[in-house]
Amino acid sequence: MTDFLTNDLNGIDIRVNEPLKNYTYTKVGGPADYLAFPRNRFELSRIVQVANRENIPWIVLGNASNIIVRDGGIRGFVIMFDKLNSVTVNGYTIEAEAGANLIETTRVAKYHSLSGFEFACGIPGSIGGAVFMNAGAYGGEIAHILVSAQVLTKEGEIKTLTNREMAFGYRHSSVQETGDVVISAKFALKPGDYLQISQEMNRLTHLRELKQPLEYPSCGSVFKRPVGHFAGQLISEADLKGYRIGGVEVSKKHAGFMVNVADGTAKDYEDLIAHVIKTVDAKSGIQLEPEVRIIGEALVN
Structure with missing residues (x-):
C-alpha cells in the first residue's frame, strides 16, 4: 500500500501517522x-507528482501559525516548508522561500537598511502563509511590497504570478481560490536608515508584546476586522473576555485572541469560535468572520 514511500520518495523526510499538534501554533x-x-523544490515536486499519480490528497501547511487542524487530522500528504527557508537580498529586493520565517525576514531587511517590511516584524508565520492571506499589521500589508510570487499548481507545475495576478484584498489573495501554493516571493523595498528602521521595529514589537497573549499557544488573531469596528472590542463588549470552553479561552489580555490554556482541542476552538460569533451577533448585530483557517477532519467517536 505504501510502496511509493520507498520506491519513489526514498530519502525524503516523511513521517507516517504523525500528530500535527506537535507542529501547530495552537498545539491542537x-x-x-x-x-x-x-x-x-525537486523533493517538493516529487511528492506532489507521486501524490497526484496515486490519487492521494495533499495540502501545504506552511508553518501552521494561522490554522486550526481538527482533531481527526488530515488524510493524505501534509507538506511543511520548514526546510525551504532561504532568504536572499539583491539591491533593494528581497527574495524569500515560502518556509522562511516572516519575522526573521523583516530582520534581514533591517540588517540591510531596507525599509517597507517593518509592519510585519511581529507577525508570526511563514512567508508563504503571509502571501497566501495578505498578512498585515499597523497599516502595512504584503500587497504593498510584493513584486511577484512563484507558485506550485495543483498539477505540480511552477509558475510566476505578478502582484496584480495575486488579486490581493483584505486577508485575501487569488491562490486561496486556485489552490496554487506559494513557494517563494519577491519583495521590493526602499533604502532606509538602519537606526530608524530598528527603532520602528522595536516600537511595533513592544506594542505587540503589551497587547497580545504571547505566553500561550494560539492561532493569532481569530477574526477579520469588521468594517468600522474592532473584533476584540466587540468581543469585550459582549463580556466574553476569559470565557472558556474546554481548555481554550478568549484571552483576558486581548479578546481578539483565543488561547490554549489547558490541553485544549480543535473542537474546543471551534465551539468557542461559534459561541463568540453567536454572542457578538446577539449583542451588537455584527457577524464576525473568522480569519483563521480551519482544516482537517473532525474526530469521530
Missing part, C-alpha cells in the same frame, strides 16, 4: 497520514 490537531518535509 490530529495525525497526518504522511507528513513531509521537502528540502528543496
Whole structure:
C-alpha cells in the first residue's frame, strides 16, 4: 500500500501517522497520514507528482501559525516548508522561500537598511502563509511590497504570478481560490536608515508584546476586522473576555485572541469560535468572520 514511500520518495523526510499538534501554533490537531518535509523544490515536486499519480490528497501547511487542524487530522500528504527557508537580498529586493520565517525576514531587511517590511516584524508565520492571506499589521500589508510570487499548481507545475495576478484584498489573495501554493516571493523595498528602521521595529514589537497573549499557544488573531469596528472590542463588549470552553479561552489580555490554556482541542476552538460569533451577533448585530483557517477532519467517536 505504501510502496511509493520507498520506491519513489526514498530519502525524503516523511513521517507516517504523525500528530500535527506537535507542529501547530495552537498545539491542537490530529495525525497526518504522511507528513513531509521537502528540502528543496525537486523533493517538493516529487511528492506532489507521486501524490497526484496515486490519487492521494495533499495540502501545504506552511508553518501552521494561522490554522486550526481538527482533531481527526488530515488524510493524505501534509507538506511543511520548514526546510525551504532561504532568504536572499539583491539591491533593494528581497527574495524569500515560502518556509522562511516572516519575522526573521523583516530582520534581514533591517540588517540591510531596507525599509517597507517593518509592519510585519511581529507577525508570526511563514512567508508563504503571509502571501497566501495578505498578512498585515499597523497599516502595512504584503500587497504593498510584493513584486511577484512563484507558485506550485495543483498539477505540480511552477509558475510566476505578478502582484496584480495575486488579486490581493483584505486577508485575501487569488491562490486561496486556485489552490496554487506559494513557494517563494519577491519583495521590493526602499533604502532606509538602519537606526530608524530598528527603532520602528522595536516600537511595533513592544506594542505587540503589551497587547497580545504571547505566553500561550494560539492561532493569532481569530477574526477579520469588521468594517468600522474592532473584533476584540466587540468581543469585550459582549463580556466574553476569559470565557472558556474546554481548555481554550478568549484571552483576558486581548479578546481578539483565543488561547490554549489547558490541553485544549480543535473542537474546543471551534465551539468557542461559534459561541463568540453567536454572542457578538446577539449583542451588537455584527457577524464576525473568522480569519483563521480551519482544516482537517473532525474526530469521530
